[in-house]
Amino acid sequence: MAKLSVEDLVVAYGSVTAVRNVSFTVEDGEFVSLLGPSGCGKTTTLRCIAGLEGSSAGTIRIGGEVVAADGRDVPPEKRGINMVFQSYAVWPHMTVFENVAYGLRTRREPAATVDAKVGEALKMVGLDGFAARYGTELSGGQQQRVALARAIVTSPRLLLFDEPLSNLDAGLRDRMRFELVALQRRLGQTSLYVTHDQSEAMLMSDRIILMKDGEMIQSGSPRDLYDRPASRFAAEFIGNANILQGDIVRAASDGRALVSLADGLTIEGLFSRPEAVRVSGAILVCIRAESIQRMRDAEDGPNAFDAEVTSASFLGPVVTCLLRIGGLTLRAELPARTAPAAGETIRVRIEPDAVTLIPNG
């Protein structure tokens, strides 16, 4: 196991710069995700760390050892890493046992060691009893488990994952997320995971690195990114956010402010981060759909509004409503038990601490 550090990584393909000065670390035993929309440079970053792609500039260290820097490029097989891909890359003409044993055989490990390690890895991924099956006799989920067993069997210093669950059906994908994290925790395996799926990154990661257009936008724990987005992009990419334009009316010294919205409405909120604090001017107001709460009809208080329900869609645990408040339309997720029907006028409030003020632009 080992720490990964990436410093000022740049990858250019001709005139396209796919990765721009990306720097981050993954601590020993940590699970970190690179999250961002398709084309933002996640795979390129991962492939550079694996040694499958050359970098234009920057330094990559695994366990303190420089594996990529100007003039030095350690080949993939000498980096002590394993990678799990979206396409399972399970060899169909080999048995499950041989698929998993491959990496150990290339190291010429004794047969008894290979038997023991492969058995252990198959047990870890829940494929006990599948050793003799051929790749062609496995479902997608089972193939992904084989790929996982193959990645962990050689006890690499670092595991790299590139959207490994994207090809699975929704139900299996959800289960595999939990299983994969449980396995990673058991092994204490340093892991870097690439996904474009924000809920996957939230569920699995100790830390998330949010990327856009080849750059790192923000990094932090799932909760930090969710509660304290530093930009409109972060607020919109993670969770369901209503983003409104506002103007600061009055700012307090404790990071709170009163903000005017369209149509003479005002709302109290909290700046997302110290560096976001402003005393005047335009600001963005972020209200999570689940932060809007229904109140009793005549109840009052800060950030209480009358809202007309223009649509209400039942989703099981919640009802997603579109609310007209003055001239604004907000999306709200209300508990199904007490949810209104379309056409009703209801009273709602939003906790001032749940109204996040972020810089405009």
Ligand SMILES: Nc1ncnc2c1ncn2[C@@H]1O[C@H](COP(=O)(O)OP(=O)(O)O)[C@@H](O)[C@H]1O
């Ligand atoms: N071999 C390549 N040649 C030219 N451009 C590439 C190559 N690989 C990736 N790119 C470009 O680099 C950018 C980042 O790609 P990628 O890392 O695959 O993004 P992601 O994994 O986040 O979807 C994209 O604009 C992509 O088109």
Ligand SMILES: [Mg+2]
């Ligand atoms: Mg990719």
